[in-house]
Amino acid sequence: MTTSTQPSSASGPVAYYRFKPWNVGRFVIWSLFAIALIVAPMLFRSSLALTMLSQIGYLIIICLSYNMLLGQGGMLSFGHAVYTGLGSFLAIHAMNMAGKGALPIPLVLIPLVGGLAGAFFAILLGFVTTKKSGTTFAMITLGIGELVASMALMFPEFFGGEGGITTDRVYGKPFFGISFGPAIQVYYLIAAYCFVCTAAMFAFTGTPLGRILNAVRDNPERVEFIGYNTQRVRYFAFIIAGFFAGIGGGLATINFEIITGADSLSVVRSGGYLLFTFLGGATFFFGPIIGAVLLVLASVLLSELSKAWLLYLGLVFLFMVMFAPGGIASLIMMNLRLAKYGKLRQLWASYLGLAGSGLVAVMGVACMVEMTYHLQLNAALGPQMNFLGASINAKGLTSWFGAGFVLLTGAGLFELCRRQFLQQWGRIQEEIEHEIKRGEAL
Amino acid sequence: MNLEFFVISLLNGVSYGLLLFMLSSGLTLIFSMMGVLNFAHTSFYMLGAYFAFTISSVVGFWPALVLAPLVVFVMGAAFERYCLRRVHKFGHVPELLVTFGLSYLILELVQLVWGRSTVPYGLPEQLQGPLFTLYGTQFPKSRSFVMLVALLMLLSVWLLLTRTRIGLVIQAALKYPEMVEALGHNVPRVFMLVFGGGAALAGLAGVIGGNTYVTEPAMAASVGSIIFVVVVVGGMGSLAGAFLASLLIGIVQTFAVALDYSLIHAFRLVGVAVTEQTFGYPLLKLTISQVAPILPYLFLVLILIFRPKGLLGTRED
Numbered sequence: 001m002t003t004s005t006q007p008s009s010a011s012g013p014v015a016y017y018r019f020k021p022w023n024v025g026r027f028v029i030w031s032l033f034a035i036a037l038i039v040a041p042m043l044f045r046s047s048l049a050l051t052m053l054s055q056i057g058y059l060i061i062i063c064l065s066y067n068m069l070l071g072q073g074g075m076l077s078f079g080h081a082v083y084t085g086l087g088s089f090l091a092i093h094a095m096n097m098a099g100k101g102a103l104p105i106p107l108v109l110i111p112l113v114g115g116l117a118g119a120f121f122a123i124l125l126g127f128v129t130t131k132k133s134g135t136t137f138a139m140i141t142l143g144i145g146e147l148v149a150s151m152a153l154m155f156p157e158f159f160g161g162e163g164g165i166t167t168d169r170v171y172g173k174p175f176f177g178i179s180f181g182p183a184i185q186v187y188y189l190i191a192a193y194c195f196v197c198t199a200a201m202f203a204f205t206g207t208p209l210g211r212i213l214n215a216v217r218d219n220p221e222r223v224e225f226i227g228y229n230t231q232r233v234r235y236f237a238f239i240i241a242g243f244f245a246g247i248g249g250g251l252a253t254i255n256f257e258i259i260t261g262a263d264s265l266s267v268v269r270s271g272g273y274l275l276f277t278f279l280g281g282a283t284f285f286f287g288p289i290i291g292a293v294l295l296v297l298a299s300v301l302l303s304e305l306s307k308a309w310l311l312y313l314g315l316v317f318l319f320m321v322m323f324a325p326g327g328i329a330s331l332i333m334m335n336l337r338l339a340k341y342g343k344l345r346q347l348w349a350s351y352l353g354l355a356g357s358g359l360v361a362v363m364g365v366a367c368m369v370e371m372t373y374h375l376q377l378n379a380a381l382g383p384q385m386n387f388l389g390a391s392i393n394a395k396g397l398t399s400w401f402g403a404g405f406v407l408l409t410g411a412g413l414f415e416l417c418r419r420q421f422l423q424q425w426g427r428i429q430e431e432i433e434h435e436i437k438r439g440e441a442l
Numbered sequence: 443m444n445l446e447f448f449v450i451s452l453l454n455g456v457s458y459g460l461l462l463f464m465l466s467s468g469l470t471l472i473f474s475m476m477g478v479l480n481f482a483h484t485s486f487y488m489l490g491a492y493f494a495f496t497i498s499s500v501v502g503f504w505p506a507l508v509l510a511p512l513v514v515f516v517m518g519a520a521f522e523r524y525c526l527r528r529v530h531k532f533g534h535v536p537e538l539l540v541t542f543g544l545s546y547l548i549l550e551l552v553q554l555v556w557g558r559s560t561v562p563y564g565l566p567e568q569l570q571g572p573l574f575t576l577y578g579t580q581f582p583k584s585r586s587f588v589m590l591v592a593l594l595m596l597l598s599v600w601l602l603l604t605r606t607r608i609g610l611v612i613q614a615a616l617k618y619p620e621m622v623e624a625l626g627h628n629v630p631r632v633f634m635l636v637f638g639g640g641a642a643l644a645g646l647a648g649v650i651g652g653n654t655y656v657t658e659p660a661m662a663a664s665v666g667s668i669i670f671v672v673v674v675v676g677g678m679g680s681l682a683g684a685f686l687a688s689l690l691i692g693i694v695q696t697f698a699v700a701l702d703y704s705l706i707h708a709f710r711l712v713g714v715a716v717t718e719q720t721f722g723y724p725l726l727k728l729t730i731s732q733v734a735p736i737l738p739y740l741f742l743v744l745i746l747i748f749r750p751k752g753l754l755g756t757r758e759d
Binding site for chain 2: 076128140318
């Protein structure tokens, strides 16, 4: 790969043969993604599962659009819900107008209305937001987020006040029997948008703008030096992210048929997008997809399972930031690297030990947390409570002692396993480095 | 608008502004020292109020005024030592995220320990009642106490930073950490103390803000974004800028809440009648008091457009 072998371009474009093989791996992955989107509702047939799948579908778009800012551009935004929420509101007004016959838009195109609204507000608000980068950017997005969220209560005519705005997604004549009344039809609409938007956002990573955006994240001075305006690059990326966020918001409206300003525009919602995009992994393109799945699983299943779910979520988030800042995606990729060199088998015993001892420790913590929550919230029901099938006296000294003992045992074993594992991990990484060096020397 | 309304609103505005300054001074201090934007800063404010509530129910308010910030100081320093220092090597975004996660955790823990509703954290006897009566309106002692503590705090922080040895080390560690380290000072420990100190300032604001206003789990979120506005408007890392901006925002907001005028009134003064059919009626009928919650954020946007480095800021970034 030296520059001297490149044909000189001074004498105009030279036609030469470029070897362009089919990228089989990429083709397989995208086919699998499409198949997963198509097959998922056939595997999980309950109505709860279908709602969750629909939510996952549009949250994938939103989290990916968020990661366009965070992962690709290094912009930590606390106001992403502004663009999804405003997209939702414009979409719902378009739907209501179309329902009255005032606006000839088929439902299939409503998400695009949301997308254009998101892009419009990103053009408007992004101009001030992207003036700064880094930490200041984060504070400004937070301020703008609060601004829009509190404005929502000020204009009840447009935002519907506390109660929000409702709509009916079934309007116009059915098209080939598709009326978008049944949830399954809405799911497939969302799935189609999800696939197209994911592909488009992946394509964006390869465009010159996408590449220069990465450069702006990594080294803004150098980008300025080669003649780009970093502020404008951030601004353009912000607009594109706003567009996709709006599409996600539009799909959310179609799914729920109701939207409230206090909820959909709130800074809490923006924080949720940030949290799960980060947990999924901001450094890889597919990380936010994992994040979106986790977001729905956590907010639907985990919140059913335990009242303390926000506490667990906060703890998991804190530990991830401290010990695995690349998110789940980076953990997967590290292990894939091991598997590629055939080293994964050496580690399975350690993984089992880590998981087992970690689980014991988590059980101890969870038991204590659940007892505390029980005492705080269900005081009227008496001290007896149910934890994983066992009846526990939340006020009993023995149960607290037992939980503490379980926690200490688990934590102690975990620490032992961790030391062992770190040694192994370091050794294996060294071996892999060695092998790469040998491969290069050959 | 008469003089009575003006004077009382101004006093209220200044006392609210000084409370905002107590909050943002800790944030500014931490930010200008370590470059860390502490998202959990108002969580420390909330912790200060709740600790003061618990401590004052045992030993009374005046010991709590000293003890609660100390507890918050220890917690802040421990957080810096065991969490923040660990993520420092990953860069600024994970540092910010770790404080963001902490704000989640503190909110949950506060709700767990003290419940989800308001706690009866009242004023001590000495601070109850009016300090003076002006044109028939009473100005409460508690508000003037907030002002007094804030001014004392400003003075002592300023003296500490400019007149003492540790202040010199702190200021030098901000600009030349390697050099200060080479001279034999323990820079990581200085950072730990500064973070704890910033948290303690927030805790102190909580002790006196909690009983002057209200102590509830939502109190962190309600001032959370405004202090970021204060810091940006004043200029990142400028203590004097934060002082100016917090007074400005405090006064503007207090006046706005009390004014029930809308653009319709303005049109009526020049003789134009506005009815529900007029274009833009929803916008015109908004009174200033209704717009009050968004004024700080509008202020932020205007500052960003016309003076991006803030009122007294020196850095362009």
